[in-house]
Amino acid sequence: MSTASTERIDSQRPRILRLYNLYRVILGFGLTLLTSSALREGVLSVSDADVYAKASWIYLFINVLIALSLHRGRRDLHLFILAVLDIGMLGVIFYAAGGIGSGFGNLLIIPVAIGNVLLHGRIGLLLPALASLVLIYLTFFLSLTHPYIGQSYLQAGVLGAIYFAVAMFVQRVSRRLHLSEILAREQAASLASMEQLNQLIIQRMRTGILVVSDDQRVVTSNEACAQMLGRELPTGSKLERIAPELEQRLRQWQRNPSVRGTSFHSHSGGAELMANFKPLGENSKGSILVFLDDNTQVAQQAQQLKLASLGRLTASIAHEIRNPLGAISHAAQLLNESDLLSRQDLRLTEIIQQHSQRMNRVIETVLELSRRRPSEPQLLDLALWTSAFLQDFRAAHPATDSIDCEIEKEGILTRIDPNQLTQVVSNLCQNALRYSGEPGTPRTIYLRLYLHPDTQLPTLEIIDHGPGVASEHVGHIFEPFYTTENSGTGLGLYISRELCESNQARLECDSVEPHGCCMRITFAHPKRLV
Structure with missing residues (x-):
């Protein structure tokens, strides 16, 4: 048997033993009541009233003593001794009650069944063997000491076979129950582990996860959501109070789910956030799952696209602009050195020089932007x-x-x-x-x-x-x-x-x-x- 199955049995032993001892105490009281000849008359005809009375009272006393002293599960040896003691005492009562005809042989089925619930394998099958031997031996001994009492060895044999059938049936059913319980426990452990893993993944996600109830109260959230919104999100708090911008986007989505919401900042200096919503369950009035994404990475990707486009653009126009611009600037310098120009014309050449330099600075800045090396944080x-x-x-x-x-x-x-x-x-x-x-x-x-x-x-x-x-x-x-x-x-x-x-x-x-x-x-x- 597996370790998990053994642990499961050990955990159930105290409860099973309490119920079994309660049954034995009740049975003991019932047997002692029949020691009275007035109560026994018409119900039971004993072969040895004195032995029956002593055995019944001893059986009751032992059961009460065991019931009072039983506070926890016992080992297999203790359980086996208890079952053997029960079979022995019930066997004596069976003998004193008159054997097979009294019907007391059926009482041995219970200790055999309970013993096989707690004890499996060969040690469990030893109990029906002992019960069968006790039954057959006492039937034979009773036929010698009380020959006038008719004894049926066939019924004794049938009862012995019943003991073995009950033992094997109980073991089989118990084993299946144990396997089912082990499987259920493994599945429960697997589900618990999966739930814990999901919770860990959700908490470690860079996407903010927030669950909002139908009355717009926070049900649960992860760490990323709290970091993006810049504040703690206590369970049960109103979304309108802790994140009014997000609450406004939620209302817009509820009015028209097909319209894509706009980005927002939860607080001054906060990241630009984009919220997406999805209802939980078929009922749209139930809880809502909110996904919060930081647009920083999207902006970075857009920036890289812009820089790539700008680089291609500047590479294509640099030659077309800078060469004519250089020619214009050089021509303006030559004109400025001429002695034939009036003061008004010289002013015009200065304007050409100033705007040429400005255009050159723009081109240099754009080229610097497009050639910028990647950041090395x-x-x-x-x-x-x-x-x-x-x-x-x-x-x-x-x-x-x-x-x-x-x-x-x-x-x-x-x-x-x-x-x-x-x-x-x-x-x-x-x-x-x-x-x-x-x-x-x-x-x-x-x-x-x-x-x-x-x-x-x-x-x-x-x-x-x-x-x-x-x-x-x-x-x-x-x-x-x-x-x-x-x-x-x-x-x-x-x-x-x-x-x-x-x-x-x-x-x-x-x-x-x-x-x-x-x-x-x-x-x-x-x-x-x-």
Whole structure:
């Protein structure tokens, strides 16, 4: 028998023994009642009343004593001795009651059956053999001591055969039950293991998983969902309170499931999220499964496609534009050196030179963007990096330019390419100084490095106190070639955002009261691979 089957039997032994001892105590009381001649008259005709009375009372006393002392399952030897004792005592009562004619031989079926429930194999089949021997021997001995009592050896043999049949039947049924229980336990363990594995997979998924009930309360969620929404999602909380933007998308989907929802930000500085919904079960009024995806990777893939297209475009037009542009610029230089030109014509040549240089800067910037090497992110201490950056930046600018910095604490880490970060922050600081005043005048910008209180993500802000960005320009400042200056190329902020997205960081623009502009970089978590 397998170990699992043995353990199952051991766990059921106390209960089976309690029921068996309850039966034996009740049987003992019933047998002792028949020791009274008044109660026995017309029911049982005993051959030896004195032996019957003593055996019945001893049987009752032993059963009560065993029932009171039985607190746990016994070993196979104990169970075998108990069954043998039961067969022996019932055999004595069978003899005193008059043998086969009394019908007490049927009482031996119960200990044989119970013994084979708890004891299997050869030791179990030993019990019907002992019961059969006891029955036949006592029948033969009774025929010698009480010849006037008719004895039927055929009935004794039939009872013996019944004992063996019951033992084998019980063993067979018990074995099948044990195998069924083992199979059920293995399947239950397999289902539990599968459920645990599914839970682990769901918790480790980068896709946010959220189950919402029909009244829009949170049923369950994984870690990725909490990280994307920037807050814990306690079970039973209202979705409207913890994620109003997501709740709004859910209502839109419920009104028209065929319309694809728009992306959203769960909080300031949060990732751009896309929500997909699917009802659980056939009833659309039941729970709803919500999938949250971070559009960062999609944006990176789109960026790579844009860069590839831009690279092919610039490669094809560089030769067609730069050569004529160089010829125009060279011709303007030659005209500017001529003594025959009037002052008005010289001014026109200067305009040609200025716009030629501007067009050349645009081409150089686009070529630099298309040829940009892939990012090489590494674990970076932003506090140390910011201090080193400010030291170099201040040294390259006049003393009239003031850069204040506030670092919340040391050891703020992220994963990013330090060279690309230098390019981004340098461009943002240059823009902030340019909008803070004219060169040579006192200009002040402010840098702030901290951990966002909601997401615990590293955040760097570059703040100026200039005129700020007009509301009609806020949605376009990160678009390529969009500029509000005549001398600008409109690619600085676009390239900065592209560099941030390639490192899974986010660049956003926000206004500052009463006036000014804040460029905010939200970096990736240091444990997140870029």
